[in-house]
Amino acid sequence: MTFDPSIFVSLALLFGIAANFRAMDGYSFLRGLIGSLERRLGVLYAVVVVACVLSPIVLNDVVILIMTPVLVRYAKQHQVDVAPLVVAEVSFTNIASSLTPFGNPQNILLWQATGISAGRFVLGTWLPLSVSGALTAVALYFFRRREGGRGELPAPSLPRLPLFYLAAVCVTVFSLDALAVPAALTLGAAFALGVPFTLRSPRRLLKEFDYRSLLFLCLLVGSVALVAALLQPALAPYVGPAAAGDQPYSALFVGLTSSVMSNVPATQLILGAVTVTKRAAPALAVEAGLAGNITPVASFANILALLMVRREGMRVRRILLLQAVIGVISFLPALL
Numbered sequence: 001m002t003f004d005p006s007i008f009v010s011l012a013l014l015f016g017i018a019a020n021f022r023a024m025d026g027y028s029f030l031r032g033l034i035g036s037l038e039r040r041l042g043v044l045y046a047v048v049v050v051a052c053v054l055s056p057i058v059l060n061d062v063v064i065l066i067m068t069p070v071l072v073r074y075a076k077q078h079q080v081d082v083a084p085l086v087v088a089e090v091s092f093t094n095i096a097s098s099l100t101p102f103g104n105p106q107n108i109l110l111w112q113a114t115g116i117s118a119g120r121f122v123l124g125t126w127l128p129l130s131v132s133g134a135l136t137a138v139a140l141y142f143f144r145r146r147e148g149g150r151g152e153l154p155a156p157s158l159p160r161l162p163l164f165y166l167a168a169v170c171v172t173v174f175s176l177d178a179l180a181v182p183a184a185l186t187l188g189a190a191f192a193l194g195v196p197f198t199l200r201s202p203r204r205l206l207k208e209f210d211y212r213s214l215l216f217l218c219l220l221v222g223s224v225a226l227v228a229a230l231l232q233p234a235l236a237p238y239v240g241p242a243a244a245g246d247q248p249y250s251a252l253f254v255g256l257t258s259s260v261m262s263n264v265p266a267t268q269l270i271l272g273a274v275t276v277t278k279r280a281a282p283a284l285a286v287e288a289g290l291a292g293n294i295t296p297v298a299s300f301a302n303i304l305a306l307l308m309v310r311r312e313g314m315r316v317r318r319i320l321l322l323q324a325v326i327g328v329i330s331f332l333p334a335l336l
Contacts, residue, residue: 006184007112008218013187014108015214017169018059020194021162022066022208023201029162030054030066036158043074044088044144048137051092057166060097060104061213064089064301068308075314082309083318084143087326090305091136091293095330098289099125102173102187105217106267106288111183113271116278118177124282128333132290136330143322161197168193213300217264224265228272235273243274243284251287251334258291259298266291287334293327296320 030050037046047067055063067089075082097103101111101121111121169190176186198205228235242253257266267288270276276284292299296306302323306316 004112006182007109007221009184010108010112010187011105011217011221012214013184013191014059014102014105015210016191017102017187017194018062019205019209020191020198021058021165022062023198023205024161024165024194025159026058026062026162027066029159030063031070032158034067034070043071044084044140045137047071047085047088048092048140051089052096052133054166055093055096056099056103057169060093060299060301061210061304063093064304065308068305069312072309072312072314076312081318082314083322084140086305086309086319087143087322088140090299090302090323091140091326091330092133093301094289094292094299095129095133095136098285099129101183101285102190104289105221106264107285108183109221109264109267109271110276110281110285114276114278114281116281118174120278121282121285124279125286128286128336129289131333131336132286132330135332136326139326139329143326165194165197217300220262220265221268224261224268225272228269232273235269239270239273243270243276243280245280245283248335250283251331254284254287255291255294255331255334258288259295262297263288263292263299290331290334293323293330295327296323298327 033053034043034046034050037049040046041049050067051063068086071085071089072082074080075085094104098107099122101107101116101118107121110116111118172190172193173186176189177183181189238253242250244250254263254266254270257269261269267284270284292302296302306319309316309319
């Protein structure tokens with residue numbers, strides 16, 4: 001059984017890095033990047049590229065919060081089907097965020113609990129995630145609807161500071177991790193890099209810090225850890241093969257539990273019931289990340305996107321149906 005209370009510090013720092021990015025005008029950076037790529041690739045694959053570039057570094061929920069309003073406005077303006085656009089952003093934020101140990105909360109849990117190095121983590125995740133991304137990109141092509149003309153999205157000049165900050169975060173995390181610096185201190189250093197730039201507007205930094213989601217996530221992780229500890233003897237026979245990477249049991253177990261309770265608590269359930277090895281951590285990260293694409297509640301990113309679409313008065317039925325199809329396709333490499 002593994003649970004380190006310092007995981008809460010790591011999660012808070014992960015949210016802090018995301019807040020720094022947004023306070024540095026990350027909104028304009030992301031929207032401008034989509035606008036620039038849309039002229040060459042069309043809006044759907046512009047979304048795919050942006051999600052793949054940013055989600056391994058920025059918390060995947062942040063990418064969803066910034067990108068979804070842009071896609072909804074685009075769909076309304078050009079009277080196009082919003083479903084493939086939303087499914088593309090959700091699918092690829094879940095896929096790409098699973099690449100690094102700091103791309104999403106469940107990876108933070110695995111990184112901190114197992115002590116695996118960031119480099120070894122990426123070496124274990126990149127291949128199945130690449131296969132999943134390729135399958136998903138091809139599948140989405142057949143579900144496209146008229147996108148409107150190219151060059152319809154504004155492409156303002158991209159602010160440089162968010163880009164430099166993301167690059168500095170990557171260099172800092174991988175460099176300190178290679179020196180065996182603990183994960184919490186590594187993330188703390190990455191967060192501190194942005195402080196000199198965001199302290200000029202501390203109110204904005206505080207505004208961008210999503211403390212409600214952080215509190216909810218910490219309560220969820222803590223409660224699942226407690227339940228797993230109390231029921232450990234009963235859970236161990238079922239969780240053990242999943243933690244050991246026995247396939248296809250491991251992928252099916254993580255996929256089922258994530259689809260019911262979301263991938264973050266599903267990951268903590270495993271960590272709370274048995275000891276996960278460094279070898280198994282990347283595989284579990286892939287399984288939990290890809291499982292997040294199957295059902296609306298399998299990932300918090302899915303829920304955020306659907307709520308924003310509904311808030312704009314648009315129907316989500318087509319999104320749910322398409323997500324189920326694409327989610328199963330994207331999950332297939334987790335079985336390998």
